[in-house]
Amino acid sequence: MKGHVKELLTELGEDPNREGLLKTPERVSKALHFLTKGYQEDPLAILRAATFREDYQQMVIVRDIDFYSLCEHHMLPFFGKVHVGYIPNKYITGLSKIPRIVEVFARRLQVQERLTTQIKDCIQQALSPLGVIVVIEAQHMCMQMR
Template sequence: MEFNEEKTNKIAGHYKEIIRLLGEDAEREGLLKTPERVAKAMQFLMQGYEQDPEKILRSAMFTEDYRQMVIVKDIDFYSMCEHHMLPFFGKAHVAYIPNKKITGLSKIARIVDVYARRMQVQERMTTQIKECIQNTLNPMGVMVIIEAQHLCMQMRGVQKQHSITTTSDFTGVFEQAKTREEFMNLIRNSK
C-alpha cells in the first residue's frame, strides 16, 4: 500500500501529541518513529473507505445458470470497533444463491475486507456485506454470519476474554427456515 506523505505526517503529529498526553516522552528513542508507524498502520487498517465493494464484485461477474447455494466460509477478518478504536476480529461466512450472475469467489472475501477495514460495529458490517452482494449480483438470496471477538470487551470494560459475538442477516430465499438451516449445517459440518 502506498501512503500519502502529507496525510501520514498529519496523523503522526496527532499521535505524537497523544503519546505526550498519556504521560510518555515522545522523544524517547523507542518512541521516535512510533507516531509514523501508527499513522501508516491506521491508514492500512482503514483503507476500506477508499475502496468500492460493488465495483470489486462487478470486476469478476459472470453469467452462469447455477441456482444452488454458493458458500465462502471461515473468511478471517480484522476490524476496528468505532466506539473504542480497539480491534475486533473473527470469521465471516457468506452464502448466496445465484440468479444468473455469479462472482469470483475471492471477491466475496475481498468485500468482507473492504467493510472490515473501516471503523465499524459488527452488526452494520454484517448488513453492509449482505446488501452489497444483494444489490450487485441480484441473487435469489444472501446470508451473512459473522463470529467475532471484541478486544473492547476482552481488554477493558467487562473483561470477558472468551466471549464471541455472532451476528447474521439474510435476504430472499434465506428467509425460509429450511434454507437458513441448510446454510448453518454446511458451515458447521465441515469444520
Template structure:
C-alpha cells in the same frame, strides 16, 4: 446428503468453498492488494500529543518513530474507505446455469471498533443462491475485507456485506454470519476474554424459508 446430514431442498449438495511508501490510497480504486500507505502529519501530531498526555516522552528512543508508524497503521487498517466495491467486482460477475447454494465460509477478518478504535476480529460466512449470476470466488473475501477495513460496528458490517452482494447479484437470497472477538470487551470494561459476538443478515429465501436458513447454518456449525 451433506456430511452433517443436510441437503438443499431438492436433495442436491450446495457449492461449498472454504476461504483460505507512496501517497495515501486514492478513492475509487477497485482493490486492496498492492496498496501502499503513507503517514499523515496531523495523525503523527495527535499520536505525539497522546504519548505526552499519558506521561510518556515521544522523544525517547523507543518512541521516536511511533507517531509515524501509528499513522501508517491507521492508513492500512482503514483502507476500505478508499476502495470502490463496485469497481472491485465489475469484471467478475458471470452468467451461469446454477441455482443451488454457494457458500464461502471461514473468511478471516479484522476491523476497528468505532467506539474505542480497538481491534475486533473473527470469521465471516457468506452464502447466496444465484439467480442466473455468480461472482468470482476471490471477490467475496475481498468484499468482506473492504467493509471490515473501516471504523465499524459488527452489526453494520454484517448488513453492509449482505446488502452489497444482494444489490450486485440480485440473487434468490443472501446470508451473512459474522463471528467476532472484540478487544474493547477483552482488554477493558467487562474483560471477558472468551466472549464472542455473532451477527447475521438474511435476505431473500434465507429470510423467508426456514429450511434454507437452517441448511446454511448447518454448514457453518463448528460444534
C-alpha cells in the same frame, strides 16, 4: 496525524522523545491508514468486475473468511470469521471476490452489525440473488481488554 500521535503520547504521560517512541507517531499513522484503507475501495465495483451469467440456483458458500477490523467506538480491534452464502439468480461472482469485499468493509471503522449488513447489501445489489446470508463470529478487544 503524526503530530496528534505525539501529542497523545504526551497526554498519556509518556515522553515522545525517548528512543523507543521516536518513530511511534509515524508507525501509528501508517498502521491506521492501512487498517482503514477500505474507505478508498469500492466493493460493488470489485463484485461487478467479476460477475458472470450462469444458470445455477444452488447455494454458493464461502466459509471461514478471516477478517480484522477496528471498533468505531474505541478504535480497538475486533476480528474473527465471516461465512457468506447466496443463491444465484442468473449471476455468480468469482469466489475470491467475496473475501475481497469482506476486507474492504472490515478495513473501515465498524460495528459487527453494520459489517454484516454491508456485506449482504453489496452482494444483493451486485448479483440480485434469490437470497443472501452473512454470519460473523468475532472477538472484540473493546470488550475483552477493558
